[in-house]
Amino acid sequence: MSKEKIWHLFSRKLTGEASQDELMELKLYIEDHPALLHEMDALEQLWMQDNEPDQDYLEATYLLHLEKMKKMGVEPTAPDESYEAEQPFQTSFFNRNRRRLLAGVMFVVIVMAAVIPFLNRKSAAGKLAETTAAIKQKVVVTPNGKNTSFQLPDGSTVWLNAGSKIDYSKINEAGNREVYLTGEAFFDVVKNPARPFIIHTSSIDVKVLGTKFNVKAYPEDKTVETSLVQGSVEVFVKNRPGEKYLLKPNQKLVLLNEEQTVAKTPLATTSKKDFNLPIIAITHLTYPKNDTLATETSWTRNKLSFENESFAEIAKKMERWYDVKIIFKNEELENEELNGDFSKETLQQALDALRFTSNSFRYKIEGKTVIIY
CATH class of the missing domain: 2.60.120.1440 (Jelly Rolls)
Structure with a gap:
């Protein structure tokens, strides 16, 4: 499968237009090429951010990368507009027209990010330095x-x-x-x-x-x-x-x-x-059961993981993860060892999950402060 098609499928996944067959095709390819996983995760995090895109910057980036690709003999194509009739855009942060433009721009950018190292690894550092x-x-x-x-x-x-x-x-x-x-x-x-x-x-x-x-x-x-x-x-x-x-x-x-x-x-x-x-x-490194991602690096995929860690250390991670302050009213709880794996859970859901594994504490949320007792 060509790199252009892979990143084309990924751009369709981001916009919510990919079919189940396309998603499965992409998943199987990533499993065979795990080196692409971090790049795709980083771009997906960027896509999901609430901030309005800088259209001037996106346009300039598009033109810059388009020119580079032409010099290399690579002719990128934007996602096929014929796909539009298959499935409407799902509700997201941007309106329909802006998302189509951003999808096209991102497609070119991520193709460059992926294709350049494979085409010429020795000159990758020099090309990337141009940015x-x-x-x-x-x-x-x-x-x-x-x-x-x-x-x-x-x-x-x-x-x-x-x-x-x-x-x-x-x-x-x-x-x-x-x-x-x-x-x-x-x-x-x-x-x-x-x-x-x-x-x-x-x-x-x-x-x-x-x-x-x-x-x-x-x-x-x-x-x-x-x-x-x-x-x-x-x-x-x-x-x-x-x-x-x-x-x-x-x-x-x-x-x-x-x-x-x-x-x-x-x-x-x-x-x-x-x-x-x-x-x-x-x-x-610590690898949870049936998981190929180490606990130490799981945060790079928006997952907060810990295994046999003290509640005090877990609290520090949760403070940074959820932007809160956690106060222990019972110091003995700080030494209790817990396990957990959170990704999209809210603060309350995460605390409830911890209580499910340990019934020895209660909590109260007051604004951005969590009291454990």
């Missing part, structure tokens, strides 16, 4: 309750979780590839052996050449984690000069956040399984 002019900000901040994804000037892709901040002002044409992260981000780094990609956090530095991995470094969390999905990474711990840790796929490095450990008593911040946790540990 630098479209990236005006050098710092991206996500508030609680929101996450986002975007491309860096070197072509690498970043998914930034809620309550996070990334500064990429040091990525430049001279080849410097360094970013500063507070919070959590998933990176799909374009490979460049001559230019290592480095992520700086308050407690660790992560060095890569080209790979997919997740870094979680929230100041308020008890641990800092680096989770490797593909490739290899080197982790340097700032308070241990001279030491470095090399991770293999499906491994993660867990570092105790010393500020949190010292500031609070172990009873209030750790579960029973963490009492003997070393300052640094290398473990395996």
